[in-house]
Amino acid sequence: MNNGFPAMIGLDKLILLILRGGGSMKIVTADSACSILDKDLMPTNILSTVAIVVDFPYQTPTAVQARDGDYSIKDPTVLVHELRLCEELLDIEPAECVHFDLTLGGTNLLDITDEFLFQLNLSPTGRSVLHAILPDLREIALSIDEKYHAPVLAMGKRSLPVRIAELYASAHGIARAMGIASVLEAEESIYLGLPEKVLASFDEEGKVKVTSEEPMEGSLVAEAPINNGVSVEPFLNPMTRGFQVLKLTKCDA
Amino acid sequence: MNNGFPAMIGLDKLILLILRGGGSMKIVTADSACSILDKDLMPTNILSTVAIVVDFPYQTPTAVQARDGDYSIKDPTVLVHELRLCEELLDIEPAECVHFDLTLGGTNLLDITDEFLFQLNLSPTGRSVLHAILPDLREIALSIDEKYHAPVLAMGKRSLPVRIAELYASAHGIARAMGIASVLEAEESIYLGLPEKVLASFDEEGKVKVTSEEPMEGSLVAEAPINNGVSVEPFLNPMTRGFQVLKLTKCDA
Amino acid sequence: MNNGFPAMIGLDKLILLILRGGGSMKIVTADSACSILDKDLMPTNILSTVAIVVDFPYQTPTAVQARDGDYSIKDPTVLVHELRLCEELLDIEPAECVHFDLTLGGTNLLDITDEFLFQLNLSPTGRSVLHAILPDLREIALSIDEKYHAPVLAMGKRSLPVRIAELYASAHGIARAMGIASVLEAEESIYLGLPEKVLASFDEEGKVKVTSEEPMEGSLVAEAPINNGVSVEPFLNPMTRGFQVLKLTKCDA
Numbered sequence: 001m002n003n004g005f006p007a008m009i010g011l012d013k014l015i016l017l018i019l020r021g022g023g024s025m026k027i028v029t030a031d032s033a034c035s036i037l038d039k040d041l042m043p044t045n046i047l048s049t050v051a052i053v054v055d056f057p058y059q060t061p062t063a064v065q066a067r068d069g070d071y072s073i074k075d076p077t078v079l080v081h082e083l084r085l086c087e088e089l090l091d092i093e094p095a096e097c098v099h100f101d102l103t104l105g106g107t108n109l110l111d112i113t114d115e116f117l118f119q120l121n122l123s124p125t126g127r128s129v130l131h132a133i134l135p136d137l138r139e140i141a142l143s144i145d146e147k148y149h150a151p152v153l154a155m156g157k158r159s160l161p162v163r164i165a166e167l168y169a170s171a172h173g174i175a176r177a178m179g180i181a182s183v184l185e186a187e188e189s190i191y192l193g194l195p196e197k198v199l200a201s202f203d204e205e206g207k208v209k210v211t212s213e214e215p216m217e218g219s220l221v222a223e224a225p226i227n228n229g230v231s232v233e234p235f236l237n238p239m240t241r242g243f244q245v246l247k248l249t250k251c252d253a
Numbered sequence: 254m255n256n257g258f259p260a261m262i263g264l265d266k267l268i269l270l271i272l273r274g275g276g277s278m279k280i281v282t283a284d285s286a287c288s289i290l291d292k293d294l295m296p297t298n299i300l301s302t303v304a305i306v307v308d309f310p311y312q313t314p315t316a317v318q319a320r321d322g323d324y325s326i327k328d329p330t331v332l333v334h335e336l337r338l339c340e341e342l343l344d345i346e347p348a349e350c351v352h353f354d355l356t357l358g359g360t361n362l363l364d365i366t367d368e369f370l371f372q373l374n375l376s377p378t379g380r381s382v383l384h385a386i387l388p389d390l391r392e393i394a395l396s397i398d399e400k401y402h403a404p405v406l407a408m409g410k411r412s413l414p415v416r417i418a419e420l421y422a423s424a425h426g427i428a429r430a431m432g433i434a435s436v437l438e439a440e441e442s443i444y445l446g447l448p449e450k451v452l453a454s455f456d457e458e459g460k461v462k463v464t465s466e467e468p469m470e471g472s473l474v475a476e477a478p479i480n481n482g483v484s485v486e487p488f489l490n491p492m493t494r495g496f497q498v499l500k501l502t503k504c505d506a
Numbered sequence: 507m508n509n510g511f512p513a514m515i516g517l518d519k520l521i522l523l524i525l526r527g528g529g530s531m532k533i534v535t536a537d538s539a540c541s542i543l544d545k546d547l548m549p550t551n552i553l554s555t556v557a558i559v560v561d562f563p564y565q566t567p568t569a570v571q572a573r574d575g576d577y578s579i580k581d582p583t584v585l586v587h588e589l590r591l592c593e594e595l596l597d598i599e600p601a602e603c604v605h606f607d608l609t610l611g612g613t614n615l616l617d618i619t620d621e622f623l624f625q626l627n628l629s630p631t632g633r634s635v636l637h638a639i640l641p642d643l644r645e646i647a648l649s650i651d652e653k654y655h656a657p658v659l660a661m662g663k664r665s666l667p668v669r670i671a672e673l674y675a676s677a678h679g680i681a682r683a684m685g686i687a688s689v690l691e692a693e694e695s696i697y698l699g700l701p702e703k704v705l706a707s708f709d710e711e712g713k714v715k716v717t718s719e720e721p722m723e724g725s726l727v728a729e730a731p732i733n734n735g736v737s738v739e740p741f742l743n744p745m746t747r748g749f750q751v752l753k754l755t756k757c758d759a
Contacts, residue, residue: 027744057741099744106745160744197468213468215703215719216748235310238280238352238413239359242469450721466721488563491533491605491666492612495722 024056026095028150030082031165032069033198034173037191041239046071046078047192048173051085053093054161059219061164063093066172076129080136083152087140090148098144100137101165103156109141112154163212164220170198171210171224174246178208178227181248189249196242202232213242277309279348281403283335284418285322286451287426290444294492299324299331300445301426304338306346307414312472314417316346319425329382333389336405340393343401351397353390354418356409362394365407416465417473423451424463424477427499431461431480434501445499446490452497455485466495530562532601534656536588537671538575539704540679543697547745552577552584553698554679557591559599560667565725567670569599572678582635586642589658593646596654604650606643607671609662615647618660669718670726676704677716677730680752684714684733687754695755702748708738 030051035043049069052061065085071078079102086098100109107116117130141152155162177192184190194200197213210222233247283304288296302322305314318338324331332355339351353362360369370383394405408415430445437443447453450466463475486500536557541549555575558567571591577584585608592604606615613622623636647658661668683698690696700706703719716728739753 025744054744057739058744059741155745158746160742160747163747199469214747215468215721216705216742216750219742233310235312236413236469236472238278238307238311239408240411241413241416241467244469452722468721486563488565489666489722489725491531491560491564492661493664494666494669494720497722 025097026053026055026062026093027058027097027099027161028053028086028089028093028095029099029101029155029159029161029165030085030089031101031162031169032071032078032082033166033169033195034177035073035193036177037193037237037245041191041193041237041245043073043193045069045073046075047176048169049078049082049085050165050169050172051082051089052161052165052168053089053095054164058160058164061168063089064168065089065092066168068176076133077136080133080140083137083140083144086152087144087147090144090150094148095150097150098141098152099155099159099161100152101156101162102154103158104154106158107154109137109152109154110145112138163214163217164222166195167198167210167212167220167222170194170200171208171222174200174208174210175224175226177246177248178230178232181230181250182227184250186250186252189247192246192248193237194244194246199244200232200234200246202226278350279306279308279315279346280311280350280352280414281306281339281342281346281348282352282354282408282412282414282418283338283342284354284415284422285324285331285335286419286422286448287430288326288446289430290446290490290498294444294446294490294498296326296446298322298326299328300429301422302331302335302338303418303422303425304335304342305414305418305421306342306348307417311413311417314421316342317421318342318345319421321429329386330389333386333393336390336393336397339405340397340400343397343403347401348403350403351394351405352408352412352414353405354409354415355407356411357407359411360407362390362405362407363398365391416467416470417475419448420451420463420465420473420475423447423453424461424475427453427461427463428477428479430499430501431483431485434483434503435480437503439503439505442500442502445501447497447499449495453485453487453499455479531603532559532561532568532599533564533603533605533667534559534592534595534599534601535605535607535661535665535667535671536591536595537607537668537675538577538584538588539672539675539701540683541579541699542683543699543743543751547697547699547743547751549579549699551575551579552581553682554675555584555588555591556671556675556678557588557595558667558671558674559595559601560670564666564670567674569595570674571595571598572674574682582639583642586639586646589643589646589650592658593650593653596650596656600654601656603656604647604658605661605665605667606658607662607668608660609664610660612664613660615643615658615660616651618644669720669723670728672701673704673716673718673726673728676700676706677714677728680706680714680716681730681732683752683754684736684738687736687756688733690756692756692758695753698752698754699743700750700752705750706738706740706752708732 032046032049034047035045038044046069049067051065053063054061144150199211201209207223208226212220229251231249231251235245237243237245285299285302287300288298291297299322302320304318306316307314397403452464454462460476461479465473482504484502484504490496490498538552538555540553541551544550552575555573557571559569560567650656705717707715713729714732718726735757737755737757743749743751
């Protein structure tokens with residue numbers, strides 16, 4: 001009945017194997033979020049990048065580094081910026097590996113060859129974008145490998161730490177956008193687009209709380225202090241399901 | 254580091270651009286829902302079509318037009334019927350664009366050429382269906398363009414207004430099916446299939462409340478008054494995950 | 507306007523058709539779950555297989571058969587084991603059809619020909635796996651057909667009963683893993699991986715409760731009695747979103 005496939009494995013052997021191993025590892029990652037929307041409610045730019053370190057039980061970061069961003073939504077160098085921020089954070093808080101915000105099945109960045117990319121069946125645009133930033137990414141990955149012995153893995157959307165970083169980047173981006181809105185003329189508005197399946201709520205104490213609507217992720221939360229003097233009207237983007245928009249208006253003082 | 258991609262964009266310019274724009278727009282759309290299931294719990298027909306107008310904050314329609322339908326589940330002319338209902342509603346309540354229940358990346362119906370369809374890589378059936386109804390759809394889209402200057406966009410499943418219309422079509426279809434069940438013989442039943450990730454609940458005051466189980470859509474709700482004298486047994490369709498079925502039985506008077 | 511597609515169907519005819527039919531059917535199915543994870547939090551084996559019978563309203567099984575498993579995660583004969591368990595359960599509790607844990611559009615196993623598989627566009631690995639176990643599967647399906655006149659349908663992930671079986675296999679697998687953990691040395695741990703979008707919670711009375719985080723499936727639940735003397739630390743797998751892991755540690759007595 002075994003048909004040449006691996007035979008049944010004795011359970012005892014497996015457990016001993018486990019006990020010598022880990023399951024707990026420190027991971028550094030970064031992600032970007034939040035965009036000012038145009039009149040058709042389409043994203044134009046990226047407002048915020050955050051790098052974090054997470055450790056078991058992978059719920060709340062042990063370190064957070066937030067940065068303002070001003071990238072066009074079409075500018076792939078934001079990925080280079082993210083990896084550089086990971087390297088900076090590794091200097092402060094060591095970690096065993098980097099989860100990089102590019103979804104290529106967890107491949108080590110240093111193992112990505114031209115042949116590998118050729119087999120990926122990317123769109124012409126996707127390929128040219130990757131080719132353009134890959135030299136910079138490899139250089140940083142090599143530096144991270146030399147200094148911290150941490151592999152940079154192209155985990156992308158599959159990685160939970162990347163998602164946690166996205167929630168923190170959302171909180172930071174909302175705080176920044178409310179700062180921008182607070183210096184508008186009274187009654188003027190900007191529309192802020194959040195990442196997919198991310199909800200923002202606002203409490204009485206001047207904080208924004210960002211949560212994930214993705215199944216299984218109900219326990220994740222990121223917070224940031226926010227500006228007063230700005231009114232927030234949340235709504236769902238009619239042009240694309242699953243995305244919340246915040247209409248931010250300078251209050252009439 | 255810029256690699257020939259768009260340079261960083263000054264944030265001030267972006268904001269000024271936004272303030273001249275909108276973000277608030279009236280959208281008309283229509284969708285169909287609810288099917289009487291056969292003995293294998295597969296859909297056979299379409300019971301209900303509803304057109305709506307939504308405006309900021311895109312939560313509750315400002316106008317609703319419900320129609321009984323009796324289309325076979327395989328009959329694509331239901332799409333023609335939906336677009337005609339949008340045109341009728343535009344005559345009562347103007348809107349800036351039409352979200353059409355066909356998922357083609359938001360393309361304007363008037364821009365869909367044979368070459369465009371050829372590149373879509375559709376199945377032979379899908380292509381022949383589209384070819385069959387496209388002349389009627391184009392004629393209505395042209396009439397809408399001339400009379401109301403509103404583009405008809407093939408947004409389909411990505412559109413939130415299409416989803417809201419689906420919830421209203423569900424509520425109307427459930428009310429209609431309960432009317433049908435109320436004239437059955439006692440103890441006779443029909444099985445009513447609802448759209449994907451749609452839940453119906455029934456209150457004491459003779460109303461059905463329809464909600465979405467899709468992440469982010471917990472705030473959407475549609476209601477309709479219903480017949481008494483019909484018992485409802487809700488269950489999940491065992492043949493296909495994510496779909497609720499209502500077993501409707503004439504109560505023994 | 508009809509364009510050669512099926513004409514509108516009179517509703518009365520449809521209803522009469524329905525009333526002669528069913529909508530209620532007994533279904534037998536089996537699924538496997540729970541894996542001890544390696545140090546990279548990747549699954550290594552399969553701990554538990556459960557067969558169930560469900561009937562209208564498809565919420566709670568009317569019969570449950572749980573079995574310990576010790577299959578490598580790469581061993582496809584677990585599917586043969588599942589179908590054999592279905593056959594055993596049919597001997598105790600008759601059912602009208604078998605939902606088999608292989609996603610091939612609901613095709614009857616006896617209708618799967620080489621030509622059918624060729625057209626499926628499977629990966630080379632997937633094809634060789636299927637070829638290896640198909641003779642055994644066909645033999646069991648033939649025996650089920652002869653003895654119980656029940657077709658074996660390759661419903662896989664679309665089937666609600668398969669999902670219910672997965673929840674019961676999870677509860678059984680957790681109970682088994684806690685039994686294993688209870689004989690470890692104090693402070694030793696194993697990491698147990700649960701299926702996608704499955705959550706475990708533990709009550710004061712010594713039971714594990716397994717629920718689904720999939721939309722629409724909030725009413726499904728499976729339970730099993732568990733060992734005391736083992737501490738449980740649940741966390742989300744950082745390597746792959748949507749999966750819960752239980753860290754099981756022998757308590758210091």
